[in-house]
Amino acid sequence: MSYRDVVSRRVLAWALVAVGARMPVAMAPLALVFLVRERPGGYSLGAALAAAYVIGEIIGAPVLGMRLDPARARPHLAAGLAAGTAGFTGLGAFPDAPAAILAAFAFLAGAGPAAVPGGLRTLLTSLVPGRAAAQALSVESMLTFGVWAVSPAAVTGLALGADPRLPLLLEAALMASSVVGLWFLPAGWAADEHDGQQGQGASKLRVLARAWPVYVTGAASLSLLALAELVLPALLEQRGIGVGWAGPLLTVMSVASAVGAFLYGLRSWPGRLGTRSLVLLVAMSAAVAMVALIPAAPGIAVALGLAGLLQSGAMLTRNLSLREVLPPHALAAGYSVMYAAVGAGYAATGSLAGVLLPLTAPSTAILAGVALTLLLTSVVRWGEIRAGRSAQDADTPVPLGTAAGPEGPPVRGGRDPERSL
Numbered sequence: 564m565s566y567r568d569v570v571s572r573r574v575l576a577w578a579l580v581a582v583g584a585r586m587p588v589a590m591a592p593l594a595l596v597f598l599v600r601e602r603p604g605g606y607s608l609g610a611a612l613a614a615a616y617v618i619g620e621i622i623g624a625p626v627l628g629m630r631l632d633p634a635r636a637r638p639h640l641a642a643g644l645a646a647g648t649a650g651f652t653g654l655g656a657f658p659d660a661p662a663a664i665l666a667a668f669a670f671l672a673g674a675g676p677a678a679v680p681g682g683l684r685t686l687l688t689s690l691v692p693g694r695a696a697a698q699a700l701s702v703e704s705m706l707t708f709g710v711w712a713v714s715p716a717a718v719t720g721l722a723l724g725a726d727p728r729l730p731l732l733l734e735a736a737l738m739a740s741s742v743v744g745l746w747f748l749p750a751g752w753a754a755d756e757h758d759g760q761q762g763q764g765a766s767k768l769r770v771l772a773r774a775w776p777v778y779v780t781g782a783a784s785l786s787l788l789a790l791a792e793l794v795l796p797a798l799l800e801q802r803g804i805g806v807g808w809a810g811p812l813l814t815v816m817s818v819a820s821a822v823g824a825f826l827y828g829l830r831s832w833p834g835r836l837g838t839r840s841l842v843l844l845v846a847m848s849a850a851v852a853m854v855a856l857i858p859a860a861p862g863i864a865v866a867l868g869l870a871g872l873l874q875s876g877a878m879l880t881r882n883l884s885l886r887e888v889l890p891p892h893a894l895a896a897g898y899s900v901m902y903a904a905v906g907a908g909y910a911a912t913g914s915l916a917g918v919l920l921p922l923t924a925p926s927t928a929i930l931a932g933v934a935l936t937l938l939l940t941s942v943v944r945w946g947e948i949r950a951g952r953s954a955q956d957a958d959t960p961v962p963l964g965t966a967a968g969p970e971g972p973p974v975r976g977g978r979d980p981e982r983s984l
Contacts, residue, residue, distance in 0.1 A: 566828065568695035569702055576747045577687055578706060583741030584644060584679050585707060587651060587672075587734035589714035591616055594730035595669060597722035598658050608662055614910070615666040619673025621906045627678035628899020629767055633685075633892055636751040640682050641742050646675025648738045655731030676738065681898030684882070689752035700882050701828025704875055708821040712814060752891075767893055771900055774888045776837070776946040777881050781901050782908030783939040784844050784877045788816075788870060789912040790932035791851050797925040804860050815864050816871035823875035836887060837947050840880040844940050847873040848933050855929035 595616060596609030623643075631639055650672025654665060684703060691699045721729040796809045832839060850873060853866035881901070889897045912932070919928040 566698050566702070569691050569698045571690070573690050573748065574687070574699075574702070576744065577683070577690060578702075580741045580744035580748065581683055581687075581703070581706060582710060583737045583744060584676060584683065585710050586714060587647065587738050588620075588676075588680075589711045590718050590730055590734055591651075591669075591672065593715055593718045594722065594734065595654070597718065597727045598654060598731060599665070600727075602659075608665075611662070612665055612669045615669040616673040617906055617910055619670040619675075620677045621903045621910070623674030623677030624681070624899040624903035624906070625896070627674075628681050628896040628902075629771075631678060631682055631895045631899075632751065633895065634751045636682050636686065636895070637745050637748070640679050641745050643676040643679050644738050644742045644745075647672050647679075648735050648742070650675060651731050651735035651738060655728045655735060658728055658731075672734075677902065678895070678899045680902055681895045684898050685895040686748060686752055688886070689749070696886060697831075697879065697883060698828040700879050701824045704824035704827075704879060705821045708817055708824065708875070712817040712821075715810075767896060770889065770893045771897055774885055774897055774900075776943040777840075777884045777888060778901055778904040779939055779943050779946075780840055780844060780877075781881050782904040782911075783936045783943075784847060784874060784881075785905045786908035786912040787844075787848060787851055787932055787936040788874055789909045790916060791854050791867070791870065791929055792816075793913060793916045794920065794925045794928050795854075797920060798855070798863075798929065799860075801925050802858055802860075802863075804863075808860055812860070812864055812867055816867040819868040819871035820875040823872035824879065826872075827876050827879050836880050836884045840877055840884060841940055841944060843873050843877040843880060844936070847877060848936050848940075852930060852933045855926040855933070 592613040595612040596606065599605045599608045599612065602608060627639070627643060650668045650670075653660075653668035654672065657664070657668075660668075684700070687699050687703055688696050717733075718730045721733065792813060795812065796806045799806050799808055834842070847870050850866050850870035854863055854870065857863050857866055882898070885897045885901065886894065915932065915935075916928060919931060923931075
């Protein structure tokens, strides 16, 4: 296992396409706020436009992801990116349009390319040897964290230093460039013939539903970290620390996440993927609880860095878990459902923060989020145990006159240990 297996011209081309497709996603919420902040009620309108954008992502990801054809994914991805380009262009070209029209553009910008992250992730893993899947996903995570670290500064600089429309127009240009870049990549990825025959006999929706513990884990982990991010300025005020430290502290977390993704891909790790993901989620919960309890800025920085380090590992394990749980023909759709679940978790976290902050201290709000995450973790663990027992019962033959027992070693015998999810 080595990052050398990931280095190739095709992966470089993929990275350029991915930056063009994902930078607009990272820039969009803040860019929408800056676009309309000078209008009456601008901040409220900006928040509403950002909500319309996120709702578009949540709806578009599973609906469009389930329609992806593994062998001919390129036209579908190109159409989605073109729709996103049109949405961002409309926002940048008509900033004074009525709020309903801007919301429609924002919804289109979010929904159109919502299946692209899942499709690109599946395409990336098809470009490398199977043994390098973890390294490929680590590279993707490092690229993603880098994009998210750069995007706020880019939006702020362009919106305040030049024109509030420029971030949206830049997003449109980047997304349009990714459409062109798709033609330098394979048209799709191959699904195993036997797997495809299995997929014809079972509804794709039922196949995707098997992985619900992975989706819940993904939503819980990002919700936990998002709560820490959203409440951080209020927490700093509670501790008597300047609110201006929020930006540098979140940068520490982003850098730690990128480092964690790199370290994760350097070696193989012990334990089942599902168990590993839950352990990382519990450890991340402890780190976020430390953020709420530590009184000084240096300690908060250490806790946020630790949370970011663990979050990247949790994200990678759940992506690898989907590869183990789902057949190849449903993998892109599974990633899209995960994308929607994470978006829904983030939206729910924002609502929870809005409800809790007027009623309780910021530190208490974070601890309430930690408690909710641990509750979801318990639900996931229960679901895994129940699914594992059902799978064992289904896979275990009980010949007449013999006692029930396992057919053979489930892991060493080559049976997929993660199928129990």
